Amino acid sequence: MSLDTATAGTPAAQPARQPSPSAVTKADIAAAGATRRRKAAKTKLIVGAVCTLLVIIPIILANVLPLPDANFQDLSARRLPPFTDGHLFGTDQLGRDLLSRVLHGGQVSLTIGLLAVLVSGAIGIILGSAAGYFGGWVDTIVSRVLEAQMSLPLLMMLLLVVALFGPSIPVITFVIAIAQWPEVARLTRSMVLVEREKPYVSAARILGLHRIQILIQHIIPNVIKQATLVVLLLLAQAVLLESALSFLGAGPQRPFATWGRIISDGQDYITTSWWMVTLPGLVIVLMVVGVNLLGDGLRDRPRRKKKGA
Amino acid sequence: MTNYILKRLGQGLLTVFLTVSTVFILIRMAPGDPAVSYAGPLATTEQLDNVREQFGLNKSLLEQYWIFLQQLLTGNLGTSYSFQAPAMQVVAERMPYTLTLATASILLTAVVAIPLGVWMSRRPDTGREFGVNVLTIAGQSMPDFWTGIMLLTGFAVLIPVFPASGFATWGGLVLPTITIAILQIALISRMVRREMTANFAAPYLTVARSRGVRNSVLTWRYAMGNSAIPVFTALGTRFAAMLNGVVVVEVVFAWPGVGSLIVRALETRDYPLIQATVLLTALLAVGVQLLIDLAYPLLDPRVRLGKAATA
Numbered sequence: 001m002s003l004d005t006a007t008a009g010t011p012a013a014q015p016a017r018q019p020s021p022s023a024v025t026k027a028d029i030a031a032a033g034a035t036r037r038r039k040a041a042k043t044k045l046i047v048g049a050v051c052t053l054l055v056i057i058p059i060i061l062a063n064v065l066p067l068p069d070a071n072f073q074d075l076s077a078r079r080l081p082p083f084t085d086g087h088l089f090g091t092d093q094l095g096r097d098l099l100s101r102v103l104h105g106g107q108v109s110l111t112i113g114l115l116a117v118l119v120s121g122a123i124g125i126i127l128g129s130a131a132g133y134f135g136g137w138v139d140t141i142v143s144r145v146l147e148a149q150m151s152l153p154l155l156m157m158l159l160l161v162v163a164l165f166g167p168s169i170p171v172i173t174f175v176i177a178i179a180q181w182p183e184v185a186r187l188t189r190s191m192v193l194v195e196r197e198k199p200y201v202s203a204a205r206i207l208g209l210h211r212i213q214i215l216i217q218h219i220i221p222n223v224i225k226q227a228t229l230v231v232l233l234l235l236a237q238a239v240l241l242e243s244a245l246s247f248l249g250a251g252p253q254r255p256f257a258t259w260g261r262i263i264s265d266g267q268d269y270i271t272t273s274w275w276m277v278t279l280p281g282l283v284i285v286l287m288v289v290g291v292n293l294l295g296d297g298l299r300d301r302p303r304r305k306k307k308g309a
Numbered sequence: 310m311t312n313y314i315l316k317r318l319g320q321g322l323l324t325v326f327l328t329v330s331t332v333f334i335l336i337r338m339a340p341g342d343p344a345v346s347y348a349g350p351l352a353t354t355e356q357l358d359n360v361r362e363q364f365g366l367n368k369s370l371l372e373q374y375w376i377f378l379q380q381l382l383t384g385n386l387g388t389s390y391s392f393q394a395p396a397m398q399v400v401a402e403r404m405p406y407t408l409t410l411a412t413a414s415i416l417l418t419a420v421v422a423i424p425l426g427v428w429m430s431r432r433p434d435t436g437r438e439f440g441v442n443v444l445t446i447a448g449q450s451m452p453d454f455w456t457g458i459m460l461l462t463g464f465a466v467l468i469p470v471f472p473a474s475g476f477a478t479w480g481g482l483v484l485p486t487i488t489i490a491i492l493q494i495a496l497i498s499r500m501v502r503r504e505m506t507a508n509f510a511a512p513y514l515t516v517a518r519s520r521g522v523r524n525s526v527l528t529w530r531y532a533m534g535n536s537a538i539p540v541f542t543a544l545g546t547r548f549a550a551m552l553n554g555v556v557v558v559e560v561v562f563a564w565p566g567v568g569s570l571i572v573r574a575l576e577t578r579d580y581p582l583i584q585a586t587v588l589l590t591a592l593l594a595v596g597v598q599l600l601i602d603l604a605y606p607l608l609d610p611r612v613r614l615g616k617a618a619t620a
Contacts, residue, residue, distance in 0.1 A: 270461075
């Protein structure tokens, strides 16, 4: 397509095969809102992916990388600043390698985050779509529970449960999942409400499909894409929530201390050893910014038209 | 109108009741004995029994719940184990601190986030808007305890401008407020931008523009007028949530509020104190929520309260 060709001549004067002339130049298109929007979304996607991978790949490889044991204490090498004696992130007050602690703790944090998001995503999508599709008393119950939970003091309840039942990985995962399912459920419910009125649903019903079959085979596939997008953003929140809990001492201790705990450990040494708080925090920020950017970029990306449309 | 308020009050009280009941059951289901944490690890069985007797912990769960319900009606939730004072009083003494912090934070948030969101919505898809957009993403990605420690180190230790902890002077309010506001500003400004962008795209705005209405009027009276309810709701909900104790920030700055109180109450299994905290904060949060709903007609004359509830 040559859009920057001549602006002279009327369409009627041109031979039929030639594209119709336009006053819109390539520069105009490049400067148009839609183009800039697409570019911005692309930038976000790329930067987001880079940030996320920068954190996740080392975490996955933590057991393979030539790092000291995360719990190995060397009292002669206490609070070494970064880049000394092969300690990239320095060491903590017990001489443990900070990078190794952050990466191994990250494995725990990420596992909790991913599990929590899977559980809350599953609960949210199932209950939300059931509420939206069946309506009636199912909807009433789900909506009331949603409302009640929104008005509960969230972090306080989470702390309560963790403090009372012990900071084990299953308890924390469960607690975060419970905290997050309302968001998925509300979104799924509202999307299913729209979807349910569409002609294909009536068609399926006339064909004699069971209601549950319609819901699972026809409606959920149409909403799952957007629902999973929210789930991605929830992953960022889950990581933050877990780090807040472990900062308050309600995080898992075994096998490795997680990010919030490492930061709260380093808090007492902040004036003399800045790296013990700053670096783990930056790792969290990098990772969460990355996931958020990815989610944002995916959402902003202009919808591609389907083939043939 | 009166009916509506009564109905909402009833719903609110029911929520509060269910919340405190849930907490009542949860803390008693959990492992851990408050008598042990009260009497210490060296206490004899007799001493432990005495403590249980004194706090009524040897009664059956139903009996305890019955007593709890009676206490709920009289507003006296018993004596805090660790403070040796009426639990409600202990919480009530801490409440003003949390209120102050929450109010300051929400004001700072509103003052920064609304203009910022409007600014972003008026320059969609420009480089500067993209920059601010990314900044707000960063703002909502920073763990608040980390931001708090960073600010603390920067402005209380390295450059000692503000006190590091507590609330002895007004300066002590600055750092915790900023810490809380960073996250809230990021969230609210993005929301303002979303609402305003939707309104700028609406046909009524095109009509108004073609009639020659000035840009500032278009922005602030037309688009903002219609964005006011969701934005106000978001601010109010955030405020209500903060009343439940901005736990993490209070702990970082040793703020003498409800948030740091609940952490301590949980550690010592101080049942009356936990229950009093939950009751009082839940009541306040429900009250604030009701006030927000009652303010809707002021923001949008189209809203009729009785009907809004069913919509």
